[in-house]
Amino acid sequence: MPSTRSRGRSTRLRTPASLGAPSRRQLLGAGLLAAGAPMLTGCFGLGDTEGLVLEQPGGEVPDEFADRQRVVIWSAYTAHNAEVIQANIDAFHAAQDDIYVEVQIFDSYEGVESKLSASLQARQVPDIVVFSDVVWNRFYLAEVLEPLKGYFDSSFDTDEFHERFLAEGTVKDDIWWVPFGRSTPLFYYNREIFDAVGLPDRAPETYTEWAEWGREVTGFEFQGNTVAMRAYLGGDDWYFQGSIWAFGGAYSDGLDMTLTTDASIAALEYDRKFIHEDGSGYLAADGTGDFSSGACATLLQSTGTLSGIKEAATFDFGCGFLPQEVAAGVPTGGGGLSIMKYASVERKQAAWEVIKFLSTGQASVDWTLGSGYVPCTKDAIESDEIAARSKEDPRYQVGIDQLEIAQGPDIARRYVPETIVEAQNAIQSVYSAGEDAEKVLTRMEKELEPAIDRVREKYEQRVGE
Incomplete structure (x- = not known):
């Protein structure tokens, strides 16, 4: 379709400054700022935990499975992904006659976290929990997760998983969280816009180059x-975690915050200038929708969004690695599976058989193909079906290749739940209101001091050298 340059009014959605960042009162009311606090009080008021076994959550077992050991999974996967998991569970039911699996679905990782905290205090516990990469660590600190290293054997060994992903769930030489639905962000770009303004058919190599290209595209x-160059997502600091690394900074070194270093400040100052001086970006209400409709030329979004964008976009688009600046800045994300410590021995052993089934053979391949997450098990990585998909559409291979330079979240983001809330406040203050980056990050560090002090002793005991 022919295009012309214009500086007319944009039709894209913007989030007003007044709506950008939720107030601390709203967050406290939602339980977000205090989400981790009960986990440091000695196992949720469970008292003497020696030999403790907690009941399963309620549910119904179909008559045909009445004689089987029941396993309850608490899952954050909804809609299509819930159907993919259930199809694999149905296959598991058909493959053996000892275990019945009930998947209980919550609307998000945060929903699982909140419900599990309440359930532990009510002295009930599911058997398997789907945790995000920045949630499971807090339950590890609370000592309610089952160590998994001893469950592996010659029929299902640790080399079944991608080494980088498995390492993220390993603390003090044991495994507490195995990879399941893992991802990295990709750089999505509108090929037709890039071609029309004379840009190369690739992702920018650096953030500096991205800004230069942005001034060519905007308007x-x-x-x-x-069109604007980039839609920013203020509700998820995952992308800022990557860019802060790319500029040579970090959220923290261990639990010591490093947000006010020159490198960390430079990452957020880049965003402020990109949006408020260059006019190349904006805080989007729906960045994926804006990109798919052609309202913005580029987007950082999960590998798991690729299939949805393919379906929605009416133009050709490409995928590339995230830009670098002085270093690579690619965060891993997504979910994994843990077994709860206070389930019975029988329930835990049955839960392990479920994890084994979901992580091997056709179930692992079907989950990868159906969900859009990057393959994180050997059977999926080496499967002919996933190789064929990548050959047919090389955009699916980008996320797999990018794993070589990806890394897990900084320690503060893993173990201090307030870090993500404060980071969202910080980036939205810059994205929507154009606040000074150094001022915002200095405030963020100060706000986090009490939360870090609260977890430091437990962290040093459970994680530190």
Whole structure:
């Protein structure tokens, strides 16, 4: 479709400054700022935990499975991904006659976290829990997760998993969380816009190059939209975790915050300038929708979004590695599976058989193909079906290749739940209101001091050298 350059009014969605960052009162009311606090009080008020076994959550077992050992999974996967998991569970039911699995679904990782905290205090516990990469660590600190290293054997060994992902669930030489639905962000770009303004058919190599290209793209008209270069996602600091690494900074060194170093400040100052000086970006209400409609030329979004964007976009688009600046800045994300410590021995052993089934053979392949997450098990990585998909559409291979430079979240982001809330406040203050980056990050560090002090002793006991 022909396009012309214009500086007319944009049709893309923006989030007003007044709506950008939720207040601390709203967050406290939602239980987000205090989410981790009960986990440091000695196992949720469970008292003497020697030999403790907690009941399963309630549910119904179909008559045909009445004689089987029941296993309860608490899952954060909804909609299509819930159907993919259930199909694999149905296959598991057909493959053996000893175990019945009930998947109980919550609307998010945060929903699982909140419900599990309440359930432990009510002295009930599921058998398997789907945790995100920044949630399981807090339950590890609370000593309610089962160590898994001893469950592996010659029929299902640790080399079944991608080494980088498995390492993220390993603390003090034991495994507490095995990879399941893992991802990295990709750089999505509109090939038609890039071609029309004379840009190369690739992702920018550096953030500096991205900004230069942004000034070329911003204001271009495409499919009825006046285009910006980038839609920023203020509700998820995952992408900022990557860019802060790319500029040579970090959230923390261990539990010592490093947000006010020159490198860390430079990462957020880049965003402020990109949005408020260059006019190349904006805080989007729905960045994926904006990209798919042609309202923005580029987007950082999960590998798991690729299939959805393919379905929605009416133009050709490409995928590439995230830009670098002085270093690589690719965060891993997504979920994994843990077994709860205070389930009975029988329930835990049955739960392990479920994890083994989901992580091997056709179930692992079907989950990868169906969900869109990157393959994190040997059977999926080496499967002909996933190789064929990548050959047919090389965009699916980008996330797999990018794993070689990806890394897990900084320690503060893993073990201090308030870090993510405060980071969202910080980036939204810059994205929407254009606040000074150094001022914002200095405030963030100060706000986090009490939370870090609260977890430091437990962290040093359970994680530190």
